[in-house]
Amino acid sequence: MIYLDNAATSFPKPEPVYQTLDRFARTQLANPGRSGHRMATEAERTLDQARHTLNQFFNGEEPERWIFTLNCTDALNMAIKGVVNPGDHVITSDLEHNSVSRPLVAMERSGMISLTRLSSHDGYLDPDELRAAITPRTKLVALTHAANVLGTVQPIELIAPVVREANALLLVDAAQSAGVVPIDLRKTPIDLLAFPGHKALYGPTGTGVLYVGSRASVRVWREGGTGGDSKHPVQPEELPYRLEGGTPNVLGIAGLAEGVRWVAGQTIEANRRHEVDLLQRVVDWVEGNGDGWRVAGRWEPATHVGALSLIPPDQDVFPSQDLALGLDASHGIAVRAGLHCAPYIHRALGTYPDGTLRVSPGPFNTSEDIEMLLKALTEMTAGVL
Ligand SMILES: Cc1ncc(COP(=O)(O)O)c(C=O)c1O
Structure with missing residues (x-):
């Protein structure tokens, strides 16, 4: 996993x-x-x-x-x-x-x-x-x-x-x-x-x-x-x-x-930085992908922790919940979709009630893990977007 x-x-x-x-x-x-x-x-x-x-x-x-x-x-x-x-x-x-x-x-x-x-x-x-x-x-x-x-x-x-x-x-x-x-x-x-x-x-x-x-x-x-x-x-x-x-x-x-x-025993900044660096790759993918994926909120690596919400291009075709289920079932990748117990911000973002796909790496994740995620998302949406 x-x-x-x-x-x-x-x-x-x-x-x-x-x-x-x-x-x-x-x-x-x-x-x-x-x-x-x-x-x-x-x-x-x-x-x-x-x-x-x-x-x-x-x-x-x-x-x-x-x-x-x-x-x-x-x-x-x-x-x-x-x-x-x-x-x-x-x-x-x-x-x-x-x-x-x-x-x-x-x-x-x-x-x-x-x-x-x-x-x-x-x-x-x-x-x-x-x-x-x-x-x-x-x-x-x-x-x-x-x-x-x-x-x-x-x-x-x-x-x-x-x-x-x-x-x-x-x-x-x-x-x-x-x-x-x-x-x-x-x-x-x-x-x-x-x-x-x-x-x-x-x-x-x-x-x-x-x-x-x-x-x-x-x-x-x-x-x-x-x-x-x-x-x-x-x-x-x-x-x-x-x-x-x-x-x-x-x-x-x-x-x-x-x-x-x-x-x-670690430097706090190093742990945060590691997670944010991993997420930077996701942001780059979103920006380069052209299929209409969006990052929720302003991406400022200096004032960000290791959690990032992605808004799928079309929630009718790809509800975030279905994407998360597919990532788990077919690719062995665990992320969290939906409202994340925070409905007010989703109303403000316009992502209520479907929510977003949240990716949150930790200190032991690697850039290979992120590449696997992006490959899986690309495969799951290929041909439809
Ligand atoms: C911002 C925030 N506050 C509170 C909580 C609740 O934490 P717990 O599940 O430990 O009660 C969470 C859990 O995800 C959270 O993200």
């Missing part, structure tokens, strides 16, 4: 991640903190070390502010529902994944909040338009860092100070950027940072993270056991336990921490 669906989840993982998962599962997989014996203490130490690793990697305020979640969706829900109050105004954008859009639209529909959705231009948000949309009631600005359909990286360094000046909170969905675009929490004033562990940080599925900065007070999310202080009648106030209840995915977190260490 030629796997070009890393924007959904990364595959394969770096070898040290597999080794850590195997070793941890065989020797250390106890319930962290719960039972005080050596294995439980070791498992707890793994969680602590993972928080330290994340704090160092993203230059956060302190390790306790890193909350482990089920996935990025869980982290985003925790953040949005944990800080927004009735009567608040929230700003988001048309680039968002449903894990941001759906909770916000549900709150808007229930009459709880008012919502402004900024329009992107060729895949990019304009900080001046954000500034103009802020009102005295704006509590939260919830934006993606890198758009999952288009791969375009938003100017978060310009956006964050605008939100801070307005005394609102900034939630950044870093699902497509964490691990491939540098994020320095001390330089960029982000209050809440959500990301999955299973994409460009190379942990397994079932892992996600929410960073809670000191300006954000997030309501208790799920209540239950935290492994310590069982006397307390309600969830403890202090982080991370305030937001973590129940047995955590300590195996997954061990793998995630190894993934972060692996990324930290």
